[in-house]
Amino acid sequence: MQDTESIHKPFMLVRKKRFNLKQGFFLSLIRMLGFAGAITLFVILFFVAYNGIHVLSWEFITQPPVDAMTKGGIFPVIIGTVALTVFCMIIIIPIGVTTAIFLSEYAKPGLILNMVMMSIYTLAGVPSVVFGLFGLAVFVVAFNFGMSLLAGSLTLAIMVLPYIISTSEEAIKAVPNSFKEASFACGATKWQTIRKVVLPTAMPGILTGSILGTAKVSGETAPIMFTAAAFFTPGVPQSLFEPVMALPYHIYVLATAGTHIEETRPIQYGTALTLIVLVLGMNLLGIILRSRQRKKKAW
Amino acid sequence: MNQVLSFWLVQNLSGNNTLTLLLKRTEEGFPTSGNDRERVFTLKWQTKEKAVEFVVSSIGLVSVIVLLLIGFFLFKEAFQIFYKAGALQVIFGSAWYPTYDPPSFGMWPLIMGTLAVTLITAIMAIPLGLGTAVYIAEVANHRVKEFLKPLIEMLASFPSVVLAFFGMVVIAPILSNWLSPILSEKLPELLKSTNIPFISTTLADFCYDKLFIASGLNISTAALMLMVRAIPVISSIAEDALTAVPRTYREASYSLGADKWETIWKVVIPASVSGLSVAVILGIGTIIGETMIVLMVAGGAAVVPHWIFDAARPMPAAIAAEMAEAPYQSLHYHALFGVGAILFLITFVLSLISDFISKKYRAVRIGEKV
Numbered sequence: 007m008q009d010t011e012s013i014h015k016p017f018m019l020v021r022k023k024r025f026n027l028k029q030g031f032f033l034s035l036i037r038m039l040g041f042a043g044a045i046t047l048f049v050i051l052f053f054v055a056y057n058g059i060h061v062l063s064w065e066f067i068t069q070p071p072v073d074a075m076t077k078g079g080i081f082p083v084i085i086g087t088v089a090l091t092v093f094c095m096i097i098i099i100p101i102g103v104t105t106a107i108f109l110s111e112y113a114k115p116g117l118i119l120n121m122v123m124m125s126i127y128t129l130a131g132v133p134s135v136v137f138g139l140f141g142l143a144v145f146v147v148a149f150n151f152g153m154s155l156l157a158g159s160l161t162l163a164i165m166v167l168p169y170i171i172s173t174s175e176e177a178i179k180a181v182p183n184s185f186k187e188a189s190f191a192c193g194a195t196k197w198q199t200i201r202k203v204v205l206p207t208a209m210p211g212i213l214t215g216s217i218l219g220t221a222k223v224s225g226e227t228a229p230i231m232f233t234a235a236a237f238f239t240p241g242v243p244q245s246l247f248e249p250v251m252a253l254p255y256h257i258y259v260l261a262t263a264g265t266h267i268e269e270t271r272p273i274q275y276g277t278a279l280t281l282i283v284l285v286l287g288m289n290l291l292g293i294i295l296r297s298r299q300r301k302k303k304a305w
Numbered sequence: 306m307n308q309v310l311s312f313w314l315v316q317n318l319s320g321n322n323t324l325t326l327l328l329k330r331t332e333e334g335f336p337t338s339g340n341d342r343e344r345v346f347t348l349k350w351q352t353k354e355k356a357v358e359f360v361v362s363s364i365g366l367v368s369v370i371v372l373l374l375i376g377f378f379l380f381k382e383a384f385q386i387f388y389k390a391g392a393l394q395v396i397f398g399s400a401w402y403p404t405y406d407p408p409s410f411g412m413w414p415l416i417m418g419t420l421a422v423t424l425i426t427a428i429m430a431i432p433l434g435l436g437t438a439v440y441i442a443e444v445a446n447h448r449v450k451e452f453l454k455p456l457i458e459m460l461a462s463f464p465s466v467v468l469a470f471f472g473m474v475v476i477a478p479i480l481s482n483w484l485s486p487i488l489s490e491k492l493p494e495l496l497k498s499t500n501i502p503f504i505s506t507t508l509a510d511f512c513y514d515k516l517f518i519a520s521g522l523n524i525s526t527a528a529l530m531l532m533v534r535a536i537p538v539i540s541s542i543a544e545d546a547l548t549a550v551p552r553t554y555r556e557a558s559y560s561l562g563a564d565k566w567e568t569i570w571k572v573v574i575p576a577s578v579s580g581l582s583v584a585v586i587l588g589i590g591t592i593i594g595e596t597m598i599v600l601m602v603a604g605g606a607a608v609v610p611h612w613i614f615d616a617a618r619p620m621p622a623a624i625a626a627e628m629a630e631a632p633y634q635s636l637h638y639h640a641l642f643g644v645g646a647i648l649f650l651i652t653f654v655l656s657l658i659s660d661f662i663s664k665k666y667r668a669v670r671i672g673e674k675v
Contacts, residue, residue, distance in 0.1 A: 029566040033444055036569075040440025042433050043536045044456045047463065050471050050533075101367055108365030112358055122365055124660065125372040131587065131656040132375065132649060133594025135621045139645040142628070143378040164371055171368065195350055197357045218462070225464030228596035228621070232628050254466040254597075261470055262601055271474075278467050289462050293455045 051282065058279030061272045067280065070241065076269045080277055085242045086155075086250035087284070090234060091224045093159035093246075094166065099216055101163075102170030103205075106212075109171070110178045111200055130168035134228040137165045141233040156246040158234020165229050166219045173215025177208040214296045221288035225281060227254035237263075253281040379649055382642035386410060389636065395643060401607040401618070403627060403637045410640040412647070417609040418524070418617030419593055425528035425613060426535060426592045431585055433532065434539025438584070441540070442547035443569050461537035469601035472530040477521025477602065488516035518614045520604060525613045527603040531592050539588035546580020547573060579662050586659040590652050596621035620644050 069079030105122070113119040141161030151157040181204050189199040205212075227235075236249035237259050243250045257277050260270045387395055390410055398411020437457065441450055493509035550573050558568040574581065604616020605626065618626070624641050631637040 026564060029564045032566045032570070036436050036440045036444050039433055039436025040445065040453065043437050043460050043533070043540065044453055046533050046536075047456055047460045050463075050468070053471065053475060054467065101364055104361055104364040105368060108361045112361055113365065118366075121369050125369045127660055128653055128656040129368060129372055129375075131590045131594075131652045133596065133621055133652060135594065135596040135624050136375070136379070136645050136649050136652075139382075139624065139628075139642060140375045140378055143382050143642070144374065147633070148378075164375075167368060167371065195354050197354055222462045225462065225466070227464075227466045228625055231625055254464055257466050257470055258597065258601065261473060274470065278470055281464055282467060285462060285464055286459055289459050290455075293458060 051286075054275060054278050054282055057272075058275035061276030062279060066276055071238070071273075076266050076273070080253070080256065080273070080280065082239060082242050083251040083253055083256045083277065084280065084284075086235075086239075087224055087253045087281075089155055089243060089250060090158050090162060090230065090252055091220055093155065094162040094223055095216060095220055097159060098163035098167055098170055099212075102167055103174045103212055105167075105171045106174035106178050107200060107204075109175050111196070111204070126168045126171055129164075130172075132165075134165060134226055135231075137161055138229045138232050140164070141229060146233055152247060153232070153234060153236065153249040154247045155234055155243050155250050158230040158250070158252075161229045161233045162223050162226060165226065166223050169219045169222065170215060173218065174208070174212045177211025177215065178204060180211060181207045210295070210299045214292050214299065217288055217292040217295065221285050221292065224288070225254055225285045227252075227258055230255060231258075253277055253284070257281065376649065379642060379646040382639055383646040385639040386636060386643045390640075395640070396647070399609070401623070403631070403640060408636060410636065410643075412620075412640075412644060414607045414609050415618055415620045415623050415644060416647070418599075418603065418607075418622075419619040421610045421613075421615075421617055422524050422527050422531065422599060422603060422619050423589060423592050425524060426531040427585075427589055429528065430532040430535035430539060430588060430592070434536045434584070434588060435543050435581060437536060437540035438543035438547055438581075439569060439574075442544045443565075443573060457537045457540055460533065461541065463533075465534060465595060465597040466601075468530045468533055469598040472526050472598065472602040473522070476526050476529055479521070480523075480526055481518050481521035485516070485518035489513055489518075492516070515612060515614075520616060522602055522604040522616060523614045524603055524610055524617045527599050527617075527619075530598045530602055531595055534595050534598065535588045535592050538591045539584045542584035542587055543577075543581050546577040546584060549580065550576045579665060583659040583663050586655050586662070590655040590659075593655075594621060594648065594652055596625050600625045620648050624648075 066079040067084060068081050070081050071083075072078035105126075109119070109122065113122065138161065141157055141164075145151050145157035145160050146153060149157075151160075185203050185207060186199055189203045194202065230252055234250055235252050235255035237251075239249060239251050257274055260274045260277070261267065390398075395410055395412055396416070397413050398409065399413050400409040400411045401414050402409040437453075441453055441457070445453060489512055493512040496505045496509040496512065499505050554572050554576055555568055558572040563571070599617075599619040600622040603619055603622055605618050605622065606616040607618040607623065608615075610617040624644055627637065628641055631641055
């Protein structure tokens with residue numbers, strides 16, 4: 007890109023001499039369009055932060071809700087979201103990374119590879135509420151887990167699977183062939199090469215993808231609505247088979263279904279702010295890690 | 306057991322391998338001494354390799370199995386409603402009264418709700434998303450790009466429930482308390498005071514009738530928030546497509562004396578049009594499937610919307626709102642799975658189309674056709 011700019015500078019200078027109305031108009035239009043998304047993000051962030059910041063306190067994040075949710079904190083809600091996300095990731099990262107290894111190292115071009123790619127592509131486009139229905143039919147009813155932490159984590163896991171696969175595959179494909187060839191030349195087998203050379207080299211990329219995936223998962227509401235989320239639980243979940251409270255669902259329920267919608271508004275703002283901090287914080291972490299890796303990369 | 310398993314694996318995964326060779330040779334009375342130990346060693350790691358490949362390949366098929374299972378369970382649970390009430394009556398039926406006695410499960414209002422919301426959103430989100438992509442890929446300098454791209458990515462993973470909450474608490478009151486009086490009261494008065502014959506009265510009547518916003522929770526508010534959801538999806542895919550256009554195309558255009566805008570409009574965009582259309586299709590898929598925003602903001606009335614300020618209950622909203630109260634294995638439960646199955650089919654078809662386009666597009670990019 008740098009090269010392109012320097013190459014075209016002379017042309018631009020010539021152009022600048024006469025006023026180019028058409029180009030000026032369209033480019034400034036594009037500039038305005040380009041910033042619309044970013045501005046929206048800042049407006050929403052500012053609004054939620056402005057209304058939520060005075061709600062946030064140490065008590066708010068360490069106390070359970072009391073008095074029909076109108077007072078108290080959101081401690082079990084945070085724990086619920088963290089538990090859902092952690093279990094989801096424990097379940098899906100091994101499967102996702104193995105699939106990525108299969109796609110980039112073992113699969114031969116042909117029907118099976120096409121089928122796997124096509125299903126990943128399709129899974130990525132399936133609406134989150136459909137994953138919720140699937141989780142309800144399979145994990146809650148057929149496997150008899152009930153509305154539980156486990157059912158919710160499994161549903162979220164299936165939802166984030168295509169994302170984990172594609173980011174891991176990208177990380178694995180970025181490992182230079184010469185690394186593998188060197189390993190083969192030392193007499194290592196394919197699996198030894200993958201385990202000792204490819205995976206360690208790709209690990210930072212895989213981790214970054216997983217962090218970004220975690221951010222996506224923790225903000226999802228629809229998949230856990232019928233599989234895990236409860237309006238109220240007395241405390242933090244004690245086992246995998248208990249329903250949990252979760253931040254996104256908490257916002258939804260308090261904002262639409264409660265009997266004290268106006269009274270709980272501060273808590274809604276506080277919960278929304280907590281969720282945003284959690285999701286965007288993890289997102290930012292992932293993005294920063296990724297850009298660092300790109301800069302550090304020596305090959 | 307382990308040996309039996311590995312023997313089985315070796316036998317089944319490759320016909321002509323060390324073990325069978327070894328066995329054959331022993332049977333045929335080949336001299337097996339000397340290198341014997343070495344052969345056994347080779348056998349061991351080869352077995353392990355085969356076993357690993359077998360395991361990795363079977364885990365690799367998980368996504369296929371999951372997709373098949375999703376399809377199977379959705380249609381299994383949805384079958385009842387289409388069978389009992391008739392597929393055509395269910396899809397084109399105009400009354401969605403699931404809790405009445407007798408209940409009526411016409412999904413047409415839900416489908417039209419989704420269609421209306423998607424149309425309004427697409428009109429706003431496609432130009433904005435593509436514009437963002439063009440700006441990031443073509444216009445912005447390096448520093449702005451490094452600043453904007455993470456922001457767009459963060460917008461993509463912004464929790465949709467917070468967007469919906471924002472729409473409910475901020476946009477909806479603005480529309481009903483602030484915009485509606487201006488558009489349906491002040492504007493007609495102003496128009497009437499101009500006293501242009503015919504035009505002023507017609508326009509004023511139009512404003513009275515159509516620009517009055519009864520409730521802020523309507524499909525326009527939902528579309529506005531859905532737009533925020535769709536912009537990052539469209540722009541990130543479109544940006545990839547634009548960056549993939551070879552630099553030589555741009556240079557050729559510049560060398561013919563075209564300016565930047567002409568190059569973008571007449572060279573870069575046509576060259577990447579298939580990638581851009583994939584971006585638009587996937588963006589539309591996101592809009593159709595987005596649940597929380599239409600659930601909380603679209604108003605929830607299960608009737609066919611006739612105007613942009615009507616309330617609607619798009620398909621994902623119906624599923625999310627009613628699933629909790631639908632008794633297990635009741636007709637209502639099956640009907641909601643039917644809605645889910647239709648939703649699944651729509652996004653499946655959209656994925657197929659975009660996959661088809663992007664495969665063609667890859668062929669173009671490599672230069673087979675150019």
